[in-house]
Amino acid sequence: MRNPKWPVLTMRLDMRISFQHAISVLTFSTLLIAAPVASQAPAYVPEDAAARYHPLPSLRKQAAEQQEWLQLRLTRVLPALMAEYDVDMWILSMREYGEDPVFRAIASPTTFAARRRSIYVFTRQDDGTLERLALGGTSQGGMFKAFRSTRPAPTQPT
Template sequence: MRPLHRLLATVPLSLALLGLPAFAAEPQIRPLPSLRQQAEEQQAWLAERLTRVLPALMREQGVDLWIVSMREYAEDPVFFSMVSPTTFAARRRTVWVFHDRGEIGVVRWALGGGSQGGLFEAYRTPDPQDPRGELVGDEQWRALRRLVEQAKPKVIAVNVDPVHAFSDGLHAGEREELEAALGPELTAKIVRRPELPLRYIETRVPAMLPRYREIQETVHALIARAFSREAIEPGTT
């Protein structure tokens, strides 16, 4: 076994190879920015994940159309890695459609709910008498059918998987409604691609690393303080 001091001596080199600065002689507590600043930072991360990570994964998994459908307070696990930091729940029923259009990129449609800060194209009802313009009820399913028919996908991925919980977000009742809306011909194109939501959730982008590094340093600083004589008096504490 290598001595601990030699193992620790390799940490700065390892961090440098990862493009991360090594800890100072003593790790410092790095206060988090305001909630508003945190939201802006997280929104930038989300934009990068949707524009860089998602298209690559869809192509790797051979998926040209991905449907994520859920209801309020029964969200798909992937929901929380695809919404703005100021969005806390699905809107009644939220249906997302991701369509890979090749060189144009992956188009992101939201049928129900908002645009997540402009990252989705939020579909609205064509009814001029509706001041809200929000898709609800059967109109959502009709709009979904129109979108999918226009997209002419070869493969439609949905989140159903008996192994990975993070890939099994399409509830049974929601699946019945979805398949009824699509009809037999389009339903026949549905496939399971459990690695698509799973790997999207787990994948981080480089822009996240500096903040992760600061949080990690804060944790080390708190641990060092908690186990120091500043907080512990032998025989008393």
Template sequence: MPSPARSSRTYSRLGPAGLVAALALVASGPFTPRPAAAQTPVAVPPDAPARYHPLPSVRAQAEEMQGWVEARVERVLPALMAEYDVDMWILSMREYGEDPVFWSIISPTTFAARRRSIYIFTRQDDGSVERLALGGSSQGGLFEIYRSARPAPTGEQAELWGNEQWRLLNEVVSDRDPGNIVLNIDDTWAFADGLASGEREALEEALGEKY
């Protein structure tokens, strides 16, 4: 399917842009792996003592993985959105029903989506991508999060939830007025087909006929 035209005012199914983005975000890291050097087979005596190769601490592993995620959203994603002329990419999912791409754009310390998590990626004129989260956390500072106007029992702002999220989504999209919107819907690639039918219906209702 061709990438969506900028003059379009309707959202697009996930074409090559979303497919490549989904696969690249899942698989790519900030570094290009080097091929392993060939090794001569060595026979290990059955009574040889076990050798242990210590791994970095879990905290150190999380820090390195966070760097991979940062590289994906700051380097890989902007290039893909520019290549396929995508103005806006929206991911919407509920807790324990996450989009496959979710696991490649979140902090390694995140367990699951928070109730409902909506992520909005908008391409800017300078080539960068604005990253907003309507619900959930900032994923280690990778997203600008929006909170509810309602106070929480602790005195802080409460999380966005329910119709409040959809109303805010409409405001955000209308304010940026993208020429096209890409959603994760695909009948071939599983990684590119993460938008649940219920989420799609709610998203369509929230955006209205204009988009």
């Protein structure tokens, strides 16, 4: 004959074992996480050691290099793309602080934003080169032939 208390005892024993198992798994996982953190103590560095970093070039040198990249984009990449997709003329029109997403790719690195109404026109010539015009905008460091109105801006509303 079976003792009616045995199932309760067995259940309590199972719960105790699973609780002990959970505690041991938790302890083990905590040790696994803590071990790599503790082993990452900083190495000794003498106080007179030289700093190990690679300084960036000056902003002027960075701008000069970015201007060279712009020249390559406008003299090699853009004419090839326009020829590949058979585009004869491309007109980009933008307003101040409402630039076309392409503006950063065709603007000089020292240009902050488009001014008033800036229109950039790219025309593919028969020899494969591009005529680059800036209507109302700047020459972008000599990359575009800039055209502006010679009339003074009106001072009073019409």
